[in-house]
Amino acid sequence: MPTLFDKIWQKHVVTQVENGPDVLFIDRHFIHEVTSPQAFDGLRKRGLPVSRPDLTIATADHNVPTINQHLPISETLSRKQVEMLTTNCEEFGVELYGLGHPFQGIVHVIGPELGITLPGVTIVCGDSHTSTHGAFGSIAFGIGTSEVEHVLATQTLLQAKPKQMRIHVDGELGEGVTSKDIILYILSRISASGATGYFVEYCGSAIRRLSMEARMTICNMSIEMGARGGLIAPDEITFNYLKDKTFTPKGEAWKQALNEWQELYSDRGASFDKELYFRAEDIEPMITYGTNPGMGIKITEAVPSSTKIEENSRENFLKSLKYMGLDENQSMEGTDVNFVFIGSCTNARIEDLRAVAKLIDGKTKAENVTAYIIPGSRQVRDQAESEGLDKVFIQAGFELREPGCSACLGMNEDKIPKGEYCVSTSNRNFEGRQGPGARTILASPLTAAATALTGKLTDVRTYLAQTHASI
Amino acid sequence: MQAFKTLTSTAVPLPVDDIDTDQIIPARFLKATSRDGFGDNLFRDWRFDSTDSLIVDFPLNNPVFEGQILVTGSNFGCGSSREHAAWAIGDYGFRVVISSFFADIFKNNALNNGILPVQLEDEAVRELLHAIQQNPNLKLTVDLENQVVTRDDTSQKFSFEINPYKKLCLLNGFDDLDYLLSKQSVTSTYAENMPDWRILKR
Numbered sequence A: 001m002p003t004l005f006d007k008i009w010q011k012h013v014v015t016q017v018e019n020g021p022d023v024l025f026i027d028r029h030f031i032h033e034v035t036s037p038q039a040f041d042g043l044r045k046r047g048l049p050v051s052r053p054d055l056t057i058a059t060a061d062h063n064v065p066t067i068n069q070h071l072p073i074s075e076t077l078s079r080k081q082v083e084m085l086t087t088n089c090e091e092f093g094v095e096l097y098g099l100g101h102p103f104q105g106i107v108h109v110i111g112p113e114l115g116i117t118l119p120g121v122t123i124v125c126g127d128s129h130t131s132t133h134g135a136f137g138s139i140a141f142g143i144g145t146s147e148v149e150h151v152l153a154t155q156t157l158l159q160a161k162p163k164q165m166r167i168h169v170d171g172e173l174g175e176g177v178t179s180k181d182i183i184l185y186i187l188s189r190i191s192a193s194g195a196t197g198y199f200v201e202y203c204g205s206a207i208r209r210l211s212m213e214a215r216m217t218i219c220n221m222s223i224e225m226g227a228r229g230g231l232i233a234p235d236e237i238t239f240n241y242l243k244d245k246t247f248t249p250k251g252e253a254w255k256q257a258l259n260e261w262q263e264l265y266s267d268r269g270a271s272f273d274k275e276l277y278f279r280a281e282d283i284e285p286m287i288t289y290g291t292n293p294g295m296g297i298k299i300t301e302a303v304p305s306s307t308k309i310e311e312n313s314r315e316n317f318l319k320s321l322k323y324m325g326l327d328e329n330q331s332m333e334g335t336d337v338n339f340v341f342i343g344s345c346t347n348a349r350i351e352d353l354r355a356v357a358k359l360i361d362g363k364t365k366a367e368n369v370t371a372y373i374i375p376g377s378r379q380v381r382d383q384a385e386s387e388g389l390d391k392v393f394i395q396a397g398f399e400l401r402e403p404g405c406s407a408c409l410g411m412n413e414d415k416i417p418k419g420e421y422c423v424s425t426s427n428r429n430f431e432g433r434q435g436p437g438a439r440t441i442l443a444s445p446l447t448a449a450a451t452a453l454t455g456k457l458t459d460v461r462t463y464l465a466q467t468h469a470s471i
Numbered sequence B: 001m002q003a004f005k006t007l008t009s010t011a012v013p014l015p016v017d018d019i020d021t022d023q024i025i026p027a028r029f030l031k032a033t034s035r036d037g038f039g040d041n042l043f044r045d046w047r048f049d050s051t052d053s054l055i056v057d058f059p060l061n062n063p064v065f066e067g068q069i070l071v072t073g074s075n076f077g078c079g080s081s082r083e084h085a086a087w088a089i090g091d092y093g094f095r096v097v098i099s100s101f102f103a104d105i106f107k108n109n110a111l112n113n114g115i116l117p118v119q120l121e122d123e124a125v126r127e128l129l130h131a132i133q134q135n136p137n138l139k140l141t142v143d144l145e146n147q148v149v150t151r152d153d154t155s156q157k158f159s160f161e162i163n164p165y166k167k168l169c170l171l172n173g174f175d176d177l178d179y180l181l182s183k184q185s186v187t188s189t190y191a192e193n194m195p196d197w198r199i200l201k202r
């Protein structure tokens, strides 16, 4: 009995290598300024064109400023890199959603909101969080630059079929608990390498109830447990989200698509290499204490004791705590936090901004806090403005900037200073990820917003109870 | 791509687990648009402090350790898919990385750049790390044809697995693109038969 993954994979095999990988057809190839220049160079050296410019979608996101995007980029290397993307796209006939374009934004935010991402397709990008698109029931994964070149040149990729895992999350989430907490919780249980070599399907009643945007947050962080990607079977929520988006199929093609999409689920009796089960009721607002996303705890829990850590990992554990300026057994709730970053392809879609706005409406951030809101795309920003969310943010003292990856990876000027804690809605708390020496605490947008209001790492449920606010 | 057959070299020990590609090459050094020169910033924030002075106790800065083989902890290369990590490792001079396991994307990226990721049992990696720390002159021979790593002091052998197709490519210096280009007519036929809804129309 085939799994959802098997069904999509099978439809995309162009041919097989004897004793080797499959040649997969790629339906959507997203490119951006950082991982594409060397690939275009490779094409030039071989004198090859881009095989399917119509299936190649380009945007500038990783290395762009989040203020004054209408001005030339001041930092020389960044400017050159972004200009190089423009030149390459012009030379090879690829349409670019660059700075100033109404569709510009983080690749994994614009694909879904434009209806480019669909169920039953294959999607790749030179970026590990391509896994995000799996929320629609597609096979989506990150690739390296050599592979970007392969796809540009041939619209195909050589891939060995990965092992498959299924993760069930059943039950109902409590108030203040979000899909970000689900994925941080799973990570804390299975570790940052718990799914290496697997593709993960998420299922169960708690997943079914989630909106598309919340599902994307989960699939986005599949890579954080080592998985190549994650996916969720499409359903009415998926189809309703996609209907009438800018580039979704229309008319006859839409009907044809819906027919095929109805078949996209793992058959009863489909076998997985591994299955894991979680209960939504066990999940609380989560935070990370260490330097990989698997090092997470419930906000009400203390940092683990080193005696609880396997001997082989103990040294790494202690090194992490030292970097984070934390002690074992310490509670983190109430820790002073000076930076809050609400952004990234994990949590910078319109629903995230709405949730933050609702919580902070009419309140003001704590004086010590610098709170950035970086919308995931130009469309998200425009939408936020049309709903008046920008006013809520400004009144609360949050800084609403222009779209891009920003402090999620600290490639542009948006960096967190050395030694400072930053509660971040992004996906990676690696050493130096948000700037050299920066200390990242991953959390949901609600936890980040509550923390910005109090200036201390805050359990949003306590905040709600004390202030009688609602979410 | 540069072919890889066999290599005998001393090795550099880096006993840290879960080394992510942000450590291998931090994002702020990803602005270059060619593949060269990334070696200078390999493990940048572990090799240099904030005033750009060498951190002397970091193994890569310790003159007793050198060689073309990096022996490291488990889950090497997790995180971002940046191929710059593989370029940095190659540009610095490593041809082989030994670990008890590699993140998937990094493994592909390494193989696509003629760098051999050798996956050994956790115990074996620990043993090698210890042996190199005790004797930095210890040489290892990595033989891809026979899929085996040999210690020159004890002649102890450790065998490793590799995908047969990837092995063939590496031994001969072939890359995937040559193969994919040779299949272009099959791909065109495939594309012509795709259902209409799958084709992006803008």
Ligand code: SF4
Pocket: A061, A062, A106, A107, A108, A127, A129, A343, A344, A345, A346, A404, A405, A408, A409, A426, A427
């Ligand atoms: S927002 Fe962060 S994780 Fe997402 S694509 Fe950009 S840099 Fe990568």
